[in-house]
Amino acid sequence: GSDGPISNLNAINPYIGMQPPGTIGHLEADFAEFIIYDYVPTQNERERIQSYLAIKYGITLDHNYLDYQGNTIYDLTGGFDNDIIGIGREDSLGSNYHQRQSRAAKEPSGLSLIAGHWSGNPPIDNVANTENISVGEYFIIGHDSAGSSFTAAYNSIPGGRMARTYQMTATNSAGDDITFLFETPPGSTFDTLDTPGGNFAMIISTDLSFETTFDQVLPLVAGGTDTFYVETTIPSGTVYMSIIDLDAPTPAGDPGGTDGQDLALWLKADTGHTQVNIGGANTGTWFDNSYSGNLGFFSNGTPTQTTVADLNWNESIRTAPNSYVNFQRNAQDAFSVAIVMATDYTGNTLAGFSQQGAVLGGFEFGLDEYYLTMNGGNLFWAIGAGGPSDIAQSSSGNFNQGDAHIVFADRNPATGAISLRIDGALQQVQISGNTNTLGASDSLRIGLHPIGTGGFDARYGEVLVYDTVMNATDQEKLETYLALKYGVTLDHDYLDPAGGILYHQSTYPNRIFGVANEDYNGTLFEQNISSSQTDSTLTIFMGFDHADTIPVSNVANTANTLAAGAYAIIGDDGGADAFNRTLAGTPNRMLGRTWKLETTGNVPTMTLVFKDNFLTSLGGGNYQYSLVYSSDETFDGEDFTTQLIINGSNGWWG
Numbered sequence: 001g002s003d004g005p006i007s008n009l010n011a012i013n014p015y016i017g018m019q020p021p022g023t024i025g026h027l028e029a030d031f032a033e034f035i036i037y038d039y040v041p042t043q044n045e046r047e048r049i050q051s052y053l054a055i056k057y058g059i060t061l062d063h064n065y066l067d068y069q070g071n072t073i074y075d076l077t078g079g080f081d082n083d084i085i086g087i088g089r090e091d092s093l094g095s096n097y098h099q100r101q102s103r104a105a106k107e108p109s110g111l112s113l114i115a116g117h118w119s120g121n122p123p124i125d126n127v128a129n130t131e132n133i134s135v136g137e138y139f140i141i142g143h144d145s146a147g148s149s150f151t152a153a154y155n156s157i158p159g160g161r162m163a164r165t166y167q168m169t170a171t172n173s174a175g176d177d178i179t180f181l182f183e184t185p186p187g188s189t190f191d192t193l194d195t196p197g198g199n200f201a202m203i204i205s206t207d208l209s210f211e212t213t214f215d216q217v218l219p220l221v222a223g224g225t226d227t228f229y230v231e232t233t234i235p236s237g238t239v240y241m242s243i244i245d246l247d248a249p250t251p252a253g254d255p256g257g258t259d260g261q262d263l264a265l266w267l268k269a270d271t272g273h274t275q276v277n278i279g280g281a282n283t284g285t286w287f288d289n290s291y292s293g294n295l296g297f298f299s300n301g302t303p304t305q306t307t308v309a310d311l312n313w314n315e316s317i318r319t320a321p322n323s324y325v326n327f328q329r330n331a332q333d334a335f336s337v338a339i340v341m342a343t344d345y346t347g348n349t350l351a352g353f354s355q356q357g358a359v360l361g362g363f364e365f366g367l368d369e370y371y372l373t374m375n376g377g378n379l380f381w382a383i384g385a386g387g388p389s390d391i392a393q394s395s396s397g398n399f400n401q402g403d404a405h406i407v408f409a410d411r412n413p414a415t416g417a418i419s420l421r422i423d424g425a426l427q428q429v430q431i432s433g434n435t436n437t438l439g440a441s442d443s444l445r446i447g448l449h450p451i452g453t454g455g456f457d458a459r460y461g462e463v464l465v466y467d468t469v470m471n472a473t474d475q476e477k478l479e480t481y482l483a484l485k486y487g488v489t490l491d492h493d494y495l496d497p498a499g500g501i502l503y504h505q506s507t508y509p510n511r512i513f514g515v516a517n518e519d520y521n522g523t524l525f526e527q528n529i530s531s532s533q534t535d536s537t538l539t540i541f542m543g544f545d546h547a548d549t550i551p552v553s554n555v556a557n558t559a560n561t562l563a564a565g566a567y568a569i570i571g572d573d574g575g576a577d578a579f580n581r582t583l584a585g586t587p588n589r590m591l592g593r594t595w596k597l598e599t600t601g602n603v604p605t606m607t608l609v610f611k612d613n614f615l616t617s618l619g620g621g622n623y624q625y626s627l628v629y630s631s632d633e634t635f636d637g638e639d640f641t642t643q644l645i646i647n648g649s650n651g652w653w654g
Contacts, residue, residue: 032057044070055086055140056097058105065140073171074140075238080167082145083109087178088138088171100129110148110189111166113141114179117231121224122181134174139234141168141241148189150245154203154210160248161203161210166241173236180241185226193220193228199246202230208240215239219246255464256481256518257497258474264335265444265465266290267325269317270555286317286325290464309555311342311404312487312513312532316459319447326445333413333437336470337372338478340461340486342532344402345374359407359456360446360463372409374400374456379427381409381420383434392420392428404461404486404532406479412469413437424479424490461486473499481524484569487513487532494569496600503569508596511536514569515606517562525562537577537614538595540568541607566601577614583628585637590628597629610644 016034018026033056035049044066051065051073060083065074068090085102101114101122114122116131123129146152146163154161180202184194193200204216220228220243254260266289309315319325341359359372359379370383377397383390392409399405399422408421416434420427446463447456462482470478473495480494480502489512494503497518505512511531518524530539541550543559576592583590608627615625630639 052090052097054084055088055102055138056099058085058102060084060104060106060142067136067138067171071171073138074142074169076142078167080142080144080165082143083111084140084142085109085111085113086138086140087113087115087133088140089133089135091135098133100126100131100133110183111141112179112181112183113139114181115176116179117177118179119221119223119229119231122179131176133176134172136172137174137176138171139168139173139178141166143167148192148243150192150243150248152242154242154244154248160245162243164242165208167238168234168241169238170234170236173234175233175235177231178234180230180232181223182220182228183226184228188226190228193243194226200228201244201246202241203244204232204234204239204241206237206239210240210242210244217244254497255524256474256477256479256495257499258466258470258478259468260290262466262468263290263464264467265463267317267446267460267463269311269461270315311340311459311461312485312530313557314461314485314555316342316461318457318459320457325447334411334467334469336408336410336466336468336475338462338464338466338482339372339407340404340463340482340488341407341458342402342404342461343374343400343456343458345400345457359458360444370411372407377401379407379420379422381418383411383418390416390418390430390432390434392418392430394420394422394427401534403534404488406482406486406488406490408475408479410469421475421479423488424476424483424492481518483512484514484516484518484567485524487530487536489513489531489533489571496567502567502600503571503598505571508571508573508594510572510574511538512569512571513540514567515540515542515562515603516567516569517564517601518567537611538570539609540570541609542604561604563602563604566599566603568597568599568603568606570595570597572596583635583637588626590635594633594635615644 016031017029033053035053041049047061047063048066048068048070050061050063052068053059054061054065060081062076062081064072064076065084065086067073073088074084074086083104083106085104087099087102089098100116101112103109103112112122115129115133116122143164143166146165148162148164150159150161151163152161153159182190182193184190184192192198199219201217201219203210204218206215216232218230218232220230223229254263255266267286268289271289317325337360339360359374371381373380373382377400379394379399381392406423409419411418413435415431417429417431419429444465446460447458462485464478476490476492477495477497477499479490479492480496482488483490483494489510490505491509493501493505494512494514496502503512503514511533513531513536516524530536541557543557543561572593572595575594578592579589580592581590582588610625625644626641627644628635628639628641630636
C-alpha cells in the first residue's frame with residue numbers, strides 16, 4: 001500500500017503487506033523480493049526482470065527466459081514449459097545473483113537442480129552451497145507435462161521409458177558438476193523410482209526420440225531419505241532427458257523387419273518357458289515375446305518341449321491329444337497369423353468344425369470365432385463373424401508328413417476377405433463380404449478348436465499374431481525370417497528386413513536353407529542349418545570342422561563366426577540323386593544335383609556336411625568324394641574342388 005502518488009514514491013512511506021493508515025486489512029504472505037522502478041520498463045526489460053526472478057525463485061514463466069543482455073537462454077516454443085527451474089550467475093551493474101540450486105516453487109515438482117557434487121545430500125539452501133558458477137553461465141530445465149509412469153518406449157522396449165521428457169539448455173557451460181535430485185516420498189511424482197528392486201537410469205540425448213543417438217545413460221543412485229540422484233556435466237546447447245527402466249522386459253525384436261508395434265503375440269519354442277522339464281513334464285507357462293507381454297498357460301494335459309532340436313536344430317513345443325496352450329486375448333477385426341508347425345497327424349479334426357483339436361483357435365461368444373484346423377493333411381482357415389464361417393482351404397493335402405511348414409492366414413474386415421498361405425504360396429482367398437465385427441475374445445487356444453475338447457498332435461516352433469492385415473512385402477519378409485530359422489523352402493524370393501533380395505528362388509527352388517545373422521534387434525542368429533524336408537542331405541555348420549563334436553542345436557553352436565547382417569542361403573535344382581553325369585574334362589562321375597549358394601555380407605569359411613548314407617548309398621563306401629564349386633553354372637576341370645572327409649556317422653565334411 002502507499003499513502004501518496006506513485007510518481008512521488010521516494011518521498012513517501014510505502015507499506016508492504018498492509019493498506020495505508022486509516023484503512024483495514026493486511027496480507028499474510030512470505031515476501032522474497034521487491035523491485036520498484038520510477039519508469040515504465042520496455043517489454044524486453046520486463047521479460048529480463050521476470051527471468052531473473054523466475055530463475056532465482058523457481059517460477060515458471062509464460063515467455064522465453066532472457067539473460068541480462070536480452071539473449072534467450074531458455075526457449076519455450078518446444079512445449080517444455082512446465083516446472084521450469086534453473087541455476088546460473090548474473091552480474092549486471094552490481095545487481096547480481098548467484099543461484100546454485102533450484103526447485104520449482106509449484107509443488108510437487110519432484111526435481112531439484114543443484115550445482116556441485118553432493119552424493120545426494122545437498123546443502124540446505126542456496127547460501128550454504130559454496131559452488132562457484134561462472135558469470136553468464138546458466139542451466140535451465142523444464143518438462144513437457146507428460147506423466148511419470150513408464151508408458152513410453154525406449155530402444156524398442158515398450159514401457160521402457162518414463163512418459164515425461166525434460167529439455168535442458170546450458171549457456172556458456174564451463175563443465176561444472178550438476179546434481180539432479182529426484183524426491184520419491186510415497187504419493188509423489190517420482191515415487192515409482194523407489195520401487196523395491198527397481199533399477200532406473202537417467203538418459204541424456206541430443207535426440208528427442210531417444211532412439212537413434214544418446215550421450216549418457218546414468219544409473220540413479222539412492223541418496224538420503226526418499227531421494228535418488230544423478231551427477232554429471234552438461235555441455236553448452238540443448239539436450240533432452242528422461243528416465244528409463246533398466247529392467248524392463250526386452251521383446252526379442254521385430255521379426256523379419258516387420259512393424260513390431262502391430263505384433264500382439266509372439267511365442268517361440270526356444271525361449272520364454274517357465275517350470276520346464278525337458279522331455280515329458282508340463283512346461284507350465286509360455287511368455288509372449290511381443291510388446292504386449294502376454295502370459296499363456298498350458299492346459300488340460302502336458303504339452304512338452306522336445307528333447308532334441310527337432311525343427312532344423314531349434315526346439316519345439318508339442319501339443320498332443322488333450323493338451324493345449326491357452327491365452328487371454330481380445331480379438332481384433334483385422335489380423336494376421338503366422339505359425340511354424342510340423343505334424344504327422346492323419347486324423348480328422350474337421351468334424352463340422354466343432355469339438356475337435358485344431359492348430360489354432362480363437363473363441364468368441366456365439367459364432368464369432370476363428371480357427372486353423374486340419375483334415376486328412378489339408379489345412380482350413382475359417383472365420384465366423386456373427387454368422388456361418390468363411391473358409392479358405394489348402395490346395396493340396398500333404399501337410400501332415402512330419403516336415404515343418406509356415407502357415408500364414410489373415411482377415412481383412414474391410415472386404416470380408418480371408419486368405420491362407422503355406423510356405424509362401426497363396427492357397428486360397430475367400431471373399432464373402434462378411435465384414436461383421438468380431439466379438440470380445442474369451443481366449444486364444446493353440447492345439448485346440450475354440451469349443452473343442454480334444455487336442456491337436458503337432459510340434460510348434462513359433463506362433464505370431466499381428467493386429468493388422470500385412471502387405472505382401474511384410475508377409476514375405478516375415479516368411480523369410482521363419483524359413484531361415486526352421487529350414488522351410490519358400491515359394492518366393494527370400495528378403496532381408498529392408499526388403500532386399502537375399503536369394504533368388506526361381507531356378508534353384510528345392511530344399512532351400514541358410515545360415516543368417518539378421519541384425520534387426522537380434523531376432524535371428526542361425527549357425528547350424530539344414531532343410532527341414534525329410535529328404536534333405538546337406539547341413540551347414542559355422543565354426544566347426546570334421547574333428548569337432550557337432551553342436552546338438554543352433555543355440556549350442558557358440559562359435560559366433562557369422563557377422564551381423566551376413567547370410568548364406570543355398571538351394572538345389574531338383575537334380576537326380578545319382579552319379580549320372582561326368583565332370584567336363586575329367587573322368588570323374590558327378591552327382592546329378594546342383595546347388596546354388598548366394599551370400600550377403602561378411603560370410604567366413606563354412607563347413608558343409610553330406611549325410612553319410614546319402615553319398616555312400618549312391619556311390620559306395622570305397623570311393624573318394626569331392627565338392628566342386630564354380631562361379632558359373634558350367635562345371636569343368638577348371639573349377640575348384642574340395643576333398644570331402646568322412647567322419648563316421650557324422651557324414652562327409654568339406
